Amino acid sequence: MSQAEYDTAVERTLIAIEDALDDCDWDIDYERADAVLTLTLEDNGSQVILSRQSANRELWVAARSGGFHLAFENPGWKCTxxxxxxxxxxDRVLTEQQGEPVSLGLE
Structure with a gap:
């Protein structure tokens, strides 16, 4: 995967997550600063953070349960x-932090 392909994959992924959050029934706020997307569960204030890691072409997810590194494997991102x-x-880390089943409906 070239750097340009990686950048495009990350951008599409972050936009898809933002769109899913806009459409979901949960009160999850999000804020994006360049390549970092911070999801905040309004019920308890906990956060899940997604960040671009260009040097190794990964997408990282930080949650209460730990840090997860994802590599792009067509057709999408897979945790290493x-x-x-x-x-x-x-869905799993948001469910753990919310204490109730959360599904963003991402594909």
Whole structure:
């Protein structure tokens, strides 16, 4: 994957997450600063942070349960330690932090 392809994949992913958050039933605020997307659960103030890691062409997710490194494997991002794809990983960590099932409906 070239740097340009990586940058495009990250940008598309972050936009898709923002769109899913706009459409979901949960009160999850988000703020984006360049390549860092911070999700804040309004019920308890906990956060999940997604960040671009250009040097190793990964997308990192930081949550209460730990840090997760995701590599792009067509057609999407896959966690290098758990094997989960990004939608499953986000739903899981958000559910853990919310204390109730959360599904963003990402594909």
């Amino acid at each position: 330690t758990t094997g989960e794809d990004l939608p499953a990983l986000l």
